[in-house]
Amino acid sequence: MKTRTSNIVKLTVLAMLTAVFVIAGFADKAQAAEPKTHTYVVDKKTGIEYPTAIRIYANSHDSDSIGIYLPNANYKVSAKASSNLIAKVSRVSTITREDSFFSGRDYSEDTKYQRTAGISVFGAKEGTGSVKFTVKNEKGKTVLSKSVKVFVGYAQRVEKATFNGKEFDYNSILTKKSSGKFSVKLGKDFSLKKIEYGNYDANGNMTYKTIKNKGKVALTSVGKFTEEDYNSITEDSYYGSASGTEYDYIYPMTEIKVTVYDKKLKTVETVTYYVFRQN
Amino acid sequence: MRTRIRIQSMLIAVLALVAVITMSQPAAADYTQDQENGVSYDDTMYCTVGRCQKYAYGGDDTSYIYMTNDGDSIQNVKASSPNLIAKVVSRYYRKYKECVSDDTYDEQGNYVPAKYEIRTDYGSTYIACYAKKKGSYKVTFDVVKADGTLRCTKTIKVYTTYPVTKSPIKKVTYAGKDIYSYYPYTKVTSGKLSVTMNKGYKLKKIEILTPGKDGKTVTKAVKNNKTIKLAKTEKYTADNYSSKSEYNSLFPCTDIRITYTDKKTGEEASYYYYLYTLNRK
Numbered sequence: 182m183k184t185r186t187s188n189i190v191k192l193t194v195l196a197m198l199t200a201v202f203v204i205a206g207f208a209d210k211a212q213a214a215e216p217k218t219h220t221y222v223v224d225k226k227t228g229i230e231y232p233t234a235i236r237i238y239a240n241s242h243d244s245d246s247i248g249i250y251l252p253n254a255n256y257k258v259s260a261k262a263s264s265n266l267i268a269k270v271s272r273v274s275t276i277t278r279e280d281s282f283f284s285g286r287d288y289s290e291d292t293k294y295q296r297t298a299g300i301s302v303f304g305a306k307e308g309t310g311s312v313k314f315t316v317k318n319e320k321g322k323t324v325l326s327k328s329v330k331v332f333v334g335y336a337q338r339v340e341k342a343t344f345n346g347k348e349f350d351y352n353s354i355l356t357k358k359s360s361g362k363f364s365v366k367l368g369k370d371f372s373l374k375k376i377e378y379g380n381y382d383a384n385g386n387m388t389y390k391t392i393k394n395k396g397k398v399a400l401t402s403v404g405k406f407t408e409e410d411y412n413s414i415t416e417d418s419y420y421g422s423a424s425g426t427e428y429d430y431i432y433p434m435t436e437i438k439v440t441v442y443d444k445k446l447k448t449v450e451t452v453t454y455y456v457f458r459q460n
Numbered sequence: 461m462r463t464r465i466r467i468q469s470m471l472i473a474v475l476a477l478v479a480v481i482t483m484s485q486p487a488a489a490d491y492t493q494d495q496e497n498g499v500s501y502d503d504t505m506y507c508t509v510g511r512c513q514k515y516a517y518g519g520d521d522t523s524y525i526y527m528t529n530d531g532d533s534i535q536n537v538k539a540s541s542p543n544l545i546a547k548v549v550s551r552y553y554r555k556y557k558e559c560v561s562d563d564t565y566d567e568q569g570n571y572v573p574a575k576y577e578i579r580t581d582y583g584s585t586y587i588a589c590y591a592k593k594k595g596s597y598k599v600t601f602d603v604v605k606a607d608g609t610l611r612c613t614k615t616i617k618v619y620t621t622y623p624v625t626k627s628p629i630k631k632v633t634y635a636g637k638d639i640y641s642y643y644p645y646t647k648v649t650s651g652k653l654s655v656t657m658n659k660g661y662k663l664k665k666i667e668i669l670t671p672g673k674d675g676k677t678v679t680k681a682v683k684n685n686k687t688i689k690l691a692k693t694e695k696y697t698a699d700n701y702s703s704k705s706e707y708n709s710l711f712p713c714t715d716i717r718i719t720y721t722d723k724k725t726g727e728e729a730s731y732y733y734y735l736y737t738l739n740r741k
Contacts, residue, residue, distance in 0.1 A: 274705040301710040
């Protein structure tokens with residue numbers, strides 16, 4: 182009897198563990214399938230974070246082109262560029278307060294990074310190159326050495342975007358129609374991931390709808406709405422306050438969000454267009 | 461941090477571009493402050509005919525109005541012509557619910573419930589415009605007090621084209637070539653700097669600003685047509701609240717500040733030019 186119980190327990194635990202692993206595995210796969218918006222990776226052994234690839238403009242100053250996050254304040258970074266590029270460690274920052282944080286980072290992650298380094302990369306001409314960076318510890322021993330791919334030149338995300346055949350002007354367009362066909366042609370380094378369009382309702386919430394390229398976009402007629410940030414005013418409260426922003430557009434606006442995939446960096450980006458309904 | 465870094469470098473690029481553009485154009489919009497009435501606003505707007513944009517706050521086609529008096533709001537926005545549409549496109553509000561009298565009983569012993577009031581304050585308001593035709597327009601708006609009475613009326617000028625004025629500086633050469641030809645960097649670390657002014661402007665002084673070791677800028681006045689030396693390093697340490705940073709720029713920068721006077725108005729102004737060297741170490 183005793184053994185049977187323990188067998189059941191064992192089996193149950195096994196089944197539960199299997200379920201957990203399967204779910205975790207799926208979750209992992211689902212996460213891996215979601216394209217990233219940046220190329221930063223964390224080296225598992227050292228905890229050093231760095232980008233695997235970057236884009237820079239040709240013949241233009243760019244500081245902090247490559248950011249490196251070091252979990253140890255004694256680590257030193259050096260950089261060496263391929264012959265078509267110039268690279269230099271142009272900034273080294275050390276955290277001086279325990280409770281401090283580098284802007285843009287999660288407060289919870291603060292103490293993880295004691296030091297950050299910025300490598301400036303310059304490329305006179307369009308093309309591809311690489312920058313190899315080496316991290317050494319206080320004894321001068323190499324902790325990590327990696328190569329970062331560098332794509333030099335302006336990367337055109339969108340070659341042409343039209344609404345009812347008319348090209349956008351600074352990502353915006355005016356129309357007297359209540360709907361229209363949105364068409365987009367991307368630059369050679371980019372492929373289309375998704376097109377969504379969004380309209381505000383009177384409560385200031387935007388709802389998005391996914392369409393295909395050359396698909397139909399239904400324009401909103403709502404140009405007046407309120408976006409509430411906060412509200413503690415209730416019918417039976419003695420005191421309370423509320424804040425927000427009231428909008429009353431000249432012409433109601435529909436937003437078209439185009440998600441593009443960068444074939445070189447293997448990342449996604451969003452390009453937004455605005456259609457104003459001139460009624 | 462990573463996005464911040466990208467944004468920072470992009471910002472620098474944009475600022476550099478803006479700096480170049482502003483060299484040939486006058487300041488876009490002017491900000492007027494009326495302390496007596498507690499109103500400040502952009503008194504000039506520029507908009508392109510037939511163009512509507514997502515409200516680019518701080519953009520030239522909007523006027524940002526800030527009111528300091530509680531309960532003040534903007535009303536009666538009027539355009540001088542039917543060819544211009546102008547209206548309040550957004551305003552930030554704060555509402556306060558306050559109890560103005562508690563629950564009570566009147567003389568007859570009848571229950572009188574408490575009374576509440578909701579007070580609304582509008583601090584920041586944006587007026588935007590849309591031009592159907594080219595022209596110069598005016599937009600007027602009233603600042604109205606909480607009790608509905610008029611506090612003041614203000615006017616915004618609207619143009620559909622930027623006024624083009626000639627740059628006060630005709631040409632700047634360094635080591636015999638146009639200063640712009642040295643971008644992104646130069647190996648010529650010293651050379652003759654010559655400034656030529658346009659008619660109507662007088663060159664007042666030329667200053668060379670180079671980075672010092674302590675992060676402070678070293679300013680040196682030089683005469684026109686004299687040899688200047690460019691910074692070969694830009695190395696400094698900067699402390700801030702949370703971190704200490706050591707910088708060692710790849711492109712040490714030398715600023716050239718040219719100060720001139722407008723012969724007609726006597727007004728003094730400065731323009732900046734930048735020269736970069738390359739420092740691989």
